[in-house]
Amino acid sequence: MKLPKFVAMNFPSKLVENAVNQLSSLPGIGKKSALRLVLHMLKQKKQNINQFGNSFIELINNINYCSQCFSISDDKTCEICSDYKRDKDTICVVEDIRVMMAIESTLQFKGVYHVLGGLISPMDGIGPSDIKVEELIHKAQSSSLKEIIFALSTTIEGDTTNFYLFRKLKNLNITISSIARGISIGDELEYADEITLGTAISSRLPYENSLSK
Amino acid sequence: MKLPKFVAMNFPSKLVENAVNQLSSLPGIGKKSALRLVLHMLKQKKQNINQFGNSFIELINNINYCSQCFSISDDKTCEICSDYKRDKDTICVVEDIRVMMAIESTLQFKGVYHVLGGLISPMDGIGPSDIKVEELIHKAQSSSLKEIIFALSTTIEGDTTNFYLFRKLKNLNITISSIARGISIGDELEYADEITLGTAISSRLPYENSLSK
Numbered sequence: 001m002k003l004p005k006f007v008a009m010n011f012p013s014k015l016v017e018n019a020v021n022q023l024s025s026l027p028g029i030g031k032k033s034a035l036r037l038v039l040h041m042l043k044q045k046k047q048n049i050n051q052f053g054n055s056f057i058e059l060i061n062n063i064n065y066c067s068q069c070f071s072i073s074d075d076k077t078c079e080i081c082s083d084y085k086r087d088k089d090t091i092c093v094v095e096d097i098r099v100m101m102a103i104e105s106t107l108q109f110k111g112v113y114h115v116l117g118g119l120i121s122p123m124d125g126i127g128p129s130d131i132k133v134e135e136l137i138h139k140a141q142s143s144s145l146k147e148i149i150f151a152l153s154t155t156i157e158g159d160t161t162n163f164y165l166f167r168k169l170k171n172l173n174i175t176i177s178s179i180a181r182g183i184s185i186g187d188e189l190e191y192a193d194e195i196t197l198g199t200a201i202s203s204r205l206p207y208e209n210s211l212s213k
Numbered sequence: 214m215k216l217p218k219f220v221a222m223n224f225p226s227k228l229v230e231n232a233v234n235q236l237s238s239l240p241g242i243g244k245k246s247a248l249r250l251v252l253h254m255l256k257q258k259k260q261n262i263n264q265f266g267n268s269f270i271e272l273i274n275n276i277n278y279c280s281q282c283f284s285i286s287d288d289k290t291c292e293i294c295s296d297y298k299r300d301k302d303t304i305c306v307v308e309d310i311r312v313m314m315a316i317e318s319t320l321q322f323k324g325v326y327h328v329l330g331g332l333i334s335p336m337d338g339i340g341p342s343d344i345k346v347e348e349l350i351h352k353a354q355s356s357s358l359k360e361i362i363f364a365l366s367t368t369i370e371g372d373t374t375n376f377y378l379f380r381k382l383k384n385l386n387i388t389i390s391s392i393a394r395g396i397s398i399g400d401e402l403e404y405a406d407e408i409t410l411g412t413a414i415s416s417r418l419p420y421e422n423s424l425s426k
Contacts, residue, residue, distance in 0.1 A: 010317060012292065012310055013285045015272045022268040026250050032311075037239050039309055041269065042276060042285075049273035055235040056266035059228045059251070060259050072226045072255075079225065096252055097225055098245075104223060 009035075070115045070132045072097055080104075080112055087111045089146040093136065093165065095119055095158075099151060111149075114139070119157035120164055128164060137168050147175040154181065222248075283328045283345045285310055293317075293325055300324045302359040306349065306378065308332055308371070312364060324362070327352065332370035333377055341377060350381050360388040367394065 009031055011017035016038055023034035041049050065071065066078035073079070080086055090111030094100050100113050118131040128134070140148065148169060152158035162178065169176055182200035183192055192200070222244055224230035229251055236247035254262050278284065279291035286292070293299055303324030307313050313326050331344040341347070353361065361382060365371035375391065382389055395413035396405055405413070 009314060011314070012279075013277075013287050015268075015275055015287060016285055016310070019268045019272045022265045025265075027253055028246070028250075033241070035311055037241075038272070039311065040240055041273065046273050049269055052235045052238075053266040053269035053273075055228075055232045056254065056262055059232045060254065060262035060266075062228055063255060064226075066225075072229055074226050074228060097229070098248055098252065101222060101224070 121157040150178040363391040
């Protein structure tokens, strides 16, 4: 028998309660963690917490998206899309800027991006019209694209989105590819799951092409 | 061999970077989690995020502490201190409002509180003058207190603070007590650590007093 630690949280101050409720509305932050964070804030300088609050207000009121790739950008066109050295004929399709930032940090990709802003997910009520799918198809139809690379997560939503996009794009004269699925660099084979290992075997490639760069 | 996932985080937007830095300045929130939270925010209504930011600004600019117990309170005197039914001659000494809220939710305490706002911690450079110690001693000297109950954590800092307070208060004609240390209700004895079990044996009490209320 374990008794619950709190029957209910009765805050001694509405201000604290409000701040706790706001913080715990974020995914993964519970009420108790939120209260711990709020008490931490109260020990900081007033100026720092004003800056903290203002950073979100400035973010939401001034947020801007690149008109080309729909990445978040402070300018009308983002740094990558306005870089003349980037190959505009190769587009990498990503879910959000987190994936874009991860790919950028590899220094392996010289093309541009298309940020969908989500994945098709019937369970969550997110259809193709809720994300930047039409814009990608329009881009593919109206420009001289050579290749579109899908870099979406290996989840039901990622696979659904990949499949939807592939059906819409396959009849255009553009190479459609997907990032390689296989064993992570540094992973030990005996611990790999069967699906990954199976995919890695069926997608085997000439040894000289398989060396990590 | 595992390669690091990010060499560095190059944000496509200063606004996003700023919000991520602010969130990840909180204890326990890393940069990657912070970015995930910021992207979550960007999918919310503008109004909600404005309220989010404002809740912290309002908190830090309007925060008020009870003049009696130093708990956070929206009024000059908090609800508990201004309740005529509470026993003002019994003071429970706590570290912060989290402990106060936890004790309140037990409905077992009818006295009032004294919120120290921290614990003495030489390692962190926190001395008696940084927390509300003088105020407690002053209260003990100048009023008709019957009992002071220490309800501090069983840590080095908690024990140091207990000891410091005890030395300052022992010569006054006030009962000084500490919350009981022992086996948690619902815990199995074979898994209790030796110190807790040892304390529980040496602090044994008549069976009829040991029943949980």
